[in-house]
Amino acid sequence: MARKVFISVLGTGIYKPCIYGDTGITTRFIQEATLLSIGAKEWSSDDTGIVLLTDYARTTNWVVPDNKRFDKVNNVEITDYCGLKQRIDALGLPFAVNDISIPDGKNEEEMWTIFTTLFDQLKDGDKLYIDLTHAFRYLPMLVLVLTNYAKFLLNAVTVKSMTYGNYESREDNIAPIVDLLPIAALQDWTYAAADYLNNGYAKGLREMTETTLRPLMKDESTRNRDLAFIRSFSSTIEKISNERIMCRGIGIVEGKNVDSLIRAANQIEEVTVAPLKPVIDKIISSVNTADNDSDIQRCINAAQWCNDKHLYQQAITILQEGIVSFFCKRHHLNINDRVERGLVNTAFDRMINDDDPSQYAQDNSSKIEEIQTDEYFSNKELINLFSSITNLRNDYNHAGFRDKPEPQRVKTMTDNIDEYIKTAARIFLPNK
Numbered sequence: 001m002a003r004k005v006f007i008s009v010l011g012t013g014i015y016k017p018c019i020y021g022d023t024g025i026t027t028r029f030i031q032e033a034t035l036l037s038i039g040a041k042e043w044s045s046d047d048t049g050i051v052l053l054t055d056y057a058r059t060t061n062w063v064v065p066d067n068k069r070f071d072k073v074n075n076v077e078i079t080d081y082c083g084l085k086q087r088i089d090a091l092g093l094p095f096a097v098n099d100i101s102i103p104d105g106k107n108e109e110e111m112w113t114i115f116t117t118l119f120d121q122l123k124d125g126d127k128l129y130i131d132l133t134h135a136f137r138y139l140p141m142l143v144l145v146l147t148n149y150a151k152f153l154l155n156a157v158t159v160k161s162m163t164y165g166n167y168e169s170r171e172d173n174i175a176p177i178v179d180l181l182p183i184a185a186l187q188d189w190t191y192a193a194a195d196y197l198n199n200g201y202a203k204g205l206r207e208m209t210e211t212t213l214r215p216l217m218k219d220e221s222t223r224n225r226d227l228a229f230i231r232s233f234s235s236t237i238e239k240i241s242n243e244r245i246m247c248r249g250i251g252i253v254e255g256k257n258v259d260s261l262i263r264a265a266n267q268i269e270e271v272t273v274a275p276l277k278p279v280i281d282k283i284i285s286s287v288n289t290a291d292n293d294s295d296i297q298r299c300i301n302a303a304q305w306c307n308d309k310h311l312y313q314q315a316i317t318i319l320q321e322g323i324v325s326f327f328c329k330r331h332h333l334n335i336n337d338r339v340e341r342g343l344v345n346t347a348f349d350r351m352i353n354d355d356d357p358s359q360y361a362q363d364n365s366s367k368i369e370e371i372q373t374d375e376y377f378s379n380k381e382l383i384n385l386f387s388s389i390t391n392l393r394n395d396y397n398h399a400g401f402r403d404k405p406e407p408q409r410v411k412t413m414t415d416n417i418d419e420y421i422k423t424a425a426r427i428f429l430p431n432k
Contacts, residue, residue, distance in 0.1 A: 002125035002156070006035060006049040006097070007118070007143075010057045010084060011134035014071050020165050021177040029061075029084045030133040030165030030177075032091065037177055038129050038161055040093055049097030050121050051084070052114070054104050062099055105137065114139070115146060124154050129161040132180060148187055159184045185212075189275035197282055200309035202234075202241035205279075209234035212273050226270050233264040237283055244302050247317050253325055253335065255298045296326040296428045303421050312417050313396050319417075319424060320389045326428065331371050347371040352387045376427070385423050392416055 008031045017026045020033035027033055031051065035041075040049070053062055060069065064083035071078055088097050102117055103110040122128075128147065132140045150157045162180040169176055185208075192204035213231050216222040236257055243251040251257060265284050271277045299322025306315035324344045325335045333340040346360065347368045376382055391405060392413060400407030408416070425432065 001046055002127055003123065004040075004043050004047040004129060004160075005122065005126045006038070006040060006047075006129045006131070008034070008049075008051050008131035008133070009135045009139060010051050010053040010061050011136060012054070012057045012060045013134075014069055014073075014078070014081075015061070016167075017173075018167060018170050019174045021175075027087065028081070029087055030167075031084055031131060032087045033165065034129075034131045034133075034163055034177065035088070035091065035093065035097075037163075040095075040129075041091065043093070043095055045094050047095040049088075049093070049095065050118070051097060051099050052102045052118065053099055054102060056104075058099065058101070105139065111138070111142065115142060118143075118146060119150060122150050122154060122157065125156045126150075126154070127158050127160045130159065131163055131165070133163075133165040133167075144184065144187065147184060148191070186275055189279075193275075193279045193282075196237070196241065197279075198309070200241050200245060200306070200311060202238040206234045206238040209273065209276065212275075216272070222272075224272075226268055226272060229264045229267045230271065230273060230276065233261065233268065233280070236261045236264060244306055244318070245311060245314060247314050247321075249299075249318065249321050249325065250336065252298055252302045252318060253295045253322070255295075258298065295329060296322055297432070299323075299325065300421060300425050300429065303424075307417055307421055312414060315421065316389060316393045316396060316417050319421060320386070320393055323386060323389075323424065323428075327371060327374065327376075330374065331367070343367050344371060347377070348383065348386045348390075351377060351383045379427060381423065382427050385420060385427070388416065389420055392420070 010031070015028040017028050019026055020030055021037050023033045023036045025033065025036065035049070040047075051062070059065070062083050062085050064081050067080060067082050067086075069078050069081040070076075085099065098121075100117060100121065102114045105111055105114055128150075130143060130147070132143060135143060147157075147159050159181065162184050164178045164180055165175055166178050167175045188204075189208055192208045196202045196205045209230065213227055216227055217231075239251075239257045240261060242248070243257060261284070265280065268280070271280060299318055303315045303319040303322065306312070306318060324341050327333075327344045327347075328335045328341060331344075333343060335341065342360070343364055346364070350368065351372060371377070392408065395402070395405075395408055396413070
């Protein structure tokens with residue numbers, strides 16, 4: 001069962017009493033107020049709390065001897081200064097709140113000690129509730145980095161709350177508890193957008209969009225047509241991504257998802273989800289939405305997209321099958337029929353090897369000859385291109401386990417794929 005985990009840092013300052021948020025209690029410690037505001041009294045015994053504290057914080061604010069502290073600034077002794085441990089114990093929480101010692105963080109070694117100390121407290125599936133009010137110096141940044149680190153290394157870790165008690169902004173001695181979760185969410189947005197733009201994986205981007213849009217769509221005051229178009233946009237991006245990663249040729253040739261993306265993008269008048277604003281334009285350009293007017297162009301665009309994302313096997317596969325589909329349509333062959341697609345491949349084989357004595361070629365010689373008379377087949381560059389693509393694709397698909405021709409080096413393969421896509425564009429899209 002997933003745990004709820006409260007995490008906070010205890011400082012060393014002399015904290016003055018106030019009411020935080022709508023908790024209704026007067027306290028010196030934001031940790032006490034935050035535990036109440038997140039509903040920790042309703043948590044279970046399986047949940048836990050973590051308070052990080054230095055040795056000095058332990059004696060000044062965790063357990064205060066005789067509940068007394070001397071205020072040097074005002075030169076007065078405070079005689080009712082109850083430590084945080086005593087305040088938390090009085091809440092009667094159903095789970096333990098553990099005091100975890102950390103160093104002062106004066107150097108890099110101590111910084112990493114703090115990092116690993118906190119990380120070692122976490123488990124798979126933890127739901128984190130983080131208070132950053134007294135996180136000194138670089139510690140807020142360290143906690144932000146650690147949450148992403150935990151999401152990566154531990155399964156299903158999520159940040160449910162990240163807050164800051166803004167004592168300085170109090171009015172009538174009531175201080176707001178500021179929601180910092182959008183900062184953590186912005187990191188998730190950045191990772192999801194980068195994962196798509198760099199690697200082609202759109203699942204995270206679509207999930208982030210859904211998570212952000214869901215409460216907005218439920219609320220009548222925020223629900224609008226733009227949100228529906230943004231949802232359609234993110235969903236379609238994932239469809240296009242999966243289509244290309246999984247080499248779904250029919251979908252690529254038909255271009256329906258790219259058309260849907262263009263429509264959704266054109267209908268969005270205002271991007272109300274702030275992190276999506278700079279991402280949408282990049283995504284639109286990354287799928288070449290302006291060039292979706294022919295089957296071969298869609299295939300070349302998809303191959304280029306895969307190549308840009310280092311999906312080389314998909315790129316070379318889509319490129320070759322796109323060329324075959326192009327000639328199938330020109331000669332009224334079914335692009336879904338393996339046998340009829342084979343006629344195009346055989347026509348190329350005959351041009352490359354001069355002759356094909358197979359029974360298959362002899363039985364279909366008239367159709368193959370018709371394809372060979374296509375004006376494109378008079379282009380030597382095309383014939384050489386198809387031969388090179390076939391060779392590279394075979395090398396790739398057989399993992400280089402062959403002796404003739406010799407397997408290509410990785411750098412040669414990637415360079416060649418890039419060049420083959422450019423050559424195909426020059427042959428089939430001369431005016432683009």
